[in-house]
Amino acid sequence: MSNTIKNNPVYKAIMSSSRILVLLVLVIFFTAVTKGTFFSYKNLVNILYSVSLIGIMICGACFAVLLGGIDRTVSGNAALSGAIVAMTILNGGVSAGNVALAIFLGLGAGVLSGLIHGLILSRFNIPAFLLTLATNEILYGFVQVATGNTLIYIHDCTLMDYIGQVRWLGIPIPVYIMIACIIFAYVVLNHTVYGRQVYSVGGNRQASELSGIPTRKVILIAYIISGFMGALAGFVLSAMNQQASAGQAKNYENNVLAAIVVGGVSMRGGSGSIQNAILGAFLIGVIENGMNLMGVPAIYKDMAKGIIIIVAVAMDMASVQGTPVNNFLRRFKKKSA
């Protein structure tokens, strides 16, 4: 009897990931506190909807983090792509051809941005964090130029309306797009040669190189995927809001980073999974949503996120270098001895 439970894949999955356990506890907690409102169908769909954009971005940014890098330009890519899509539609009308062109240009901008990042980061030993911090500013500069710093409304575009408003089986389209992206990232990371190479290069670049893996190409492709996913998220965001603005998606990269880190993907590269990163996004999403329902002011969210990242990374570091408290005590003892 107990054995059959233990062999149950669902049971195994739950026990193997403490994050699922934490998620379950949180869900139960918020459901109890909100007297069930939290667990209502409507609210659960809300959570899915609010996580979907971050989820799409994670499917790209995850590749960079697995390689030991980071891509903070997911937000800039999103903003730029959203702006390009909106401007193209505004200027060229809502004909099918023009909308297709708009999407092509928007996503193309993301791919191009990823290509440039990949070329620089695969060739030069530059901290990805800093480079993408600077390039994100550049991307937002382009967004401001493209939008002229005004809010751009998208009217009567069937496709955008469809993505933004229609629900299948009661679930908004962006959620389906996120699921498609997750499946894509999952398959690439777990079933393709490229995925294997990502983990290998992230774990030990030198050894990978000596095994004949084209490490530079692997890094290049990761940033291209990241650029594409960022741009896709931007397109979806514009469809959700039916508008594009110069500051849209700003600071989303922090949420993406937070989710990935909370999901246990190592900042040192080589370990972690897309499932867990998405789980991290849901953890944060659930906390935000629960806090909203409990009436906690939105201003506390930033703080909560900051503290969550600190705790998550501190735990990750502690698993390698010993817990900070122990290390500290040891050092202290040594000194006083």
Place this chain on the structure above:
Amino acid sequence: MSEKNELLFEMRNIEKIFAHVHALDHVNFDVRKGEVHALLGENGAGKSTLIKILTGVYTKDGGQIFMDGKEIEINSRDDAADAGIAVIFQELSLVPTLSVYQNILLGKEQSRFGFISDRAEKQQIQELIDRYGFPVKATDIVETLSVAQKQMVEILKALAADAKLVIMDEPTASLSSRESELLYKIINQLRDRGVSIIYISHRLEEVFNLSDRITILRDGKNAGVVEKENIVPSEIVKMMIGKELSESTASRELHTSDAEVELAVKDLTHIGAYNHVSFEVKKGEVLVLTGLVGSGRTEVIRSIYGADPYDSGEIIFEGKVIKPSIKRSVANGFGLIPEDRRTQGFSPLLSVTGNVALTSYDKIAKGGFVNKKDEDALGRKAVELTDLRPANPNVKVGDLSGGNQQKAVLGKWLTRDLKVVLIDEPTVGIDIGAKDEIYNIIEGLAEQGVAVLMVSSDIAEVLRVAHRIIVMREGKIIKEFNHGVATQEDILLASSGFVDEKEAA
């Protein structure tokens, strides 16, 4: 300097046990005042364990340590420093962006209200430098100095800390011969001023010239102490080696002595690393490049593999001149077992299967998608071929023991159709049982007709697996031994510089 034979430092009956193995078994070692005392022994003889105990990195499991006749305990680096013991590290421990005097006084600055008395410090250190006549200035920034100069700064650091006993571990390994000469002079100067020196080096010639006494360790035990007047090189080498190994190359015939040449290099030169190196490796042959660390062996095989460039010469594979790149090498059936498996050999976070499969995706993937079944089969095959333990291809390689990690690295290439395998120090840090298994794997490869080119410093290992042996020194081929003719003594003498000019020519 009152009396030349007065003891400064003594270690009695030192014991150190690692996992039930005696790394040091009742070792005695002493140093007189103003003496250069060399510590000799093959790799694994216990030299570095002894040094680590005496510098506080390890704690001894038994025995006593005396300094100036008083018993002391050394449990940390600070204890060692307090006792007046200083180490000149192989990998230099200086701060590159600070100046010489700042480095020498780091952590011991004279200060008033936190402000350093700069001028006094500079002057104090410059005086110290002048006293010894070192060619550095107190205000030089360390990163602008040569390796030899940095070493002098390390020595100055020891002197400024009033060290009575200075340990030099392979100090000449990365020095040119002119720089080495300067170092010898400095060592003699230190001795004349009453500083005692423990000198560790694989270069027997310099050891014999410099030392007042030599202590020889073998298998964690004392093998002898020799005074300067009694030094006879061949005797000392015998003490280091112990009994002749019963199993030598003579017992292993090359079955394919008439086999065709698989790989050849002609006049291969990489400036500063190796010079006009030429040799051939036949199918089924194990050719070992030996010599001291830094003699250019590793650089040669990395160039052949395409991991490093070379300046001139030819690499010939199956009769055709090739321009190697890693990608082409892998496609041609080359494999590399690199020198430092931890940084170059494997991805610690990946499973055995994950590591092994890295080289074989051309075989087990279609259209970019991995065939999981084939991949798992490959992992199992690697485990089987190398007898990897635990026999589970899903274990992370980072969690395996050293020997099994190396087997996983071997597995990367064994599962492919190899033609040439380049192996660099395959058994460093691996226990004896696993060593044997790795030798069997290498021999097995040769029997299948693979050309094996191996680099090794472990002479017992060289004799065990080699069909032919090439000794390199300072980037050049010094001597070549056919199978069955070389003894441990011959190789040791050749690699450390004792070769008759006639023979070398």
Place this chain on the structure above:
Amino acid sequence: MKQMRQETLRRIISLVLLVVLIAVFTFTTDTFLSWDNITSMLRECGVVGILAIGITTCIITGGNNLSAGLMLGMVCMVFAHLYHYTALSLIAIILICLLAALAAGAFNGFAVAILQIPDFVATLSTGMVFQGITYILAIRNQYGSITSEMIKNPTMALLGGKLGNGIYYVTIAWVVISLIMQVFLKKTKMGTYIYAMGSNRKSAEYSGISFIKVKMVAFLISALCSFIGALFFLGRYGTNDVDSGSALSLQAISASVIGGAAFSGGRGDMIGTLIGVLFMQVLRNGVLKFNMTTAQQSIISGVIIVLMLVFDAYYNEFMQKRTARAAALAREKEGAGK
């Protein structure tokens, strides 16, 4: 053979760039080199420059501080909050602000030195916390939404003022603090330790220098800079909006990098950062003269930072190769001579 030090060459390069830039703008615009423009440029340098002093200190230890600007925003808001809602004296408010800044700096130090979180991630997260606090403390109208409130305090307004010849106090403060910090870094024990820790952590620790102490000191210095910067910021603008901080950090970091500080640690100093801040300001000011929008400005400054990063990486690679090659040739020559 002794080689020219990496720093010396970098200093020359950044100075030459600055001079070239000044020359270009002098010839292409007529107002650039006027006294008014110079003093206003130097005024603009002030707050960023003061932040950059702290950030450079962190960078020299081998770290970074992305939260400096947000901390400045937080301190401004602590001031504004207390000024608006309490009847405390100015001195008391300033003291509380100082304590808040030091506590925030200690929090950074705790995250980096004791929790061992990489500096980038740690200070990004602490920055989020500081920003959260800024929001919480923001001054609200009776409906609860954030309003803008001018601080009308003559003493504070004085900080925004200038000398008779047109040089602003903030400029003087920036230069004086830079010089003090330069002396601190080069002439004191702790300054030497800061360099040693960034350049070679292991050997610094072997010499008995505490990693935790050095990191703490660096972050506290940076916090102090954020505090001083905040006072001048308030003195000038009399107000603060909740989002002003993050852009300041980026500008200050860029100035550090242009001035020769390396993320790997152990390199850079206050004179370099001074040049870097001037460079950034001259660039922005000159570009402004061409009637560029803020968007175009941020693109151009972003591109210049990227170019500096690439140049820095390429340059380091080149120097390493050159050193290795020179050593190899020396060995070769000697071998041939034997």
